[in-house]
Amino acid sequence: MSETDDTPEGLAHEYVRFDNQADFQAAVDRLLAQSGRELRIFDTDLSVYKFNSPQRVQALRDFLAASRSRRVQLVVHDTDYITKHCPRLMDLLAQYAHAMQINRTHEEIRELADSFAVLDKHHYVRRPVARHFRGAAGFNDETQALIMRSRFAEIWAASFPGVSANTLGL
Numbered sequence: 001m002s003e004t005d006d007t008p009e010g011l012a013h014e015y016v017r018f019d020n021q022a023d024f025q026a027a028v029d030r031l032l033a034q035s036g037r038e039l040r041i042f043d044t045d046l047s048v049y050k051f052n053s054p055q056r057v058q059a060l061r062d063f064l065a066a067s068r069s070r071r072v073q074l075v076v077h078d079t080d081y082i083t084k085h086c087p088r089l090m091d092l093l094a095q096y097a098h099a100m101q102i103n104r105t106h107e108e109i110r111e112l113a114d115s116f117a118v119l120d121k122h123h124y125v126r127r128p129v130a131r132h133f134r135g136a137a138g139f140n141d142e143t144q145a146l147i148m149r150s151r152f153a154e155i156w157a158a159s160f161p162g163v164s165a166n167t168l169g170l
Helices: 021-033 054-065 080-085 087-095 142-157
Strands: 002-006 012-018 038-043 071-076 100-105 115-119 123-127 135-139 159-163
Touching (some): 012 021, 021 123, 038 142, 071 142, 080 087, 087 100, 123 142, 142 159
Parallel strands (some): 071 100
Antiparallel strands (some): 100 159, 115 123, 123 135
């Protein structure tokens, strides 16, 4: 279901609800296709975002390649899925280490159970409970996107670098 109205700037605000994985993936694809500069994603482990699929990684690559000023910040509770099952994402991280960072949450906020992606201050995809696919996406919705961006900043502050593109060891 979607609702549309006009924002004061003349851009159509659209709110789209989803209840299943296919609709969630379509919302993420649509979010990644929007123009923007800073993509921020918070999730338990990123597994539902399919960041090892060639198409999804290419969308991230296209996003980052469009401008030197573009940034991707990812925060997860658990990095194992990324390091063990996402070689394409790890390759992208190595290629764009200057523009991309993956952090891990500190123990005190690991009970956070939602998941969201926010692009700049205009677009978002959110699932209130990360283990379910029910949620919503908003496009040209500055009010909600700014709230999520602020929340992401708080989560980012309570996280630390969790995944490196380089493997160090003896």
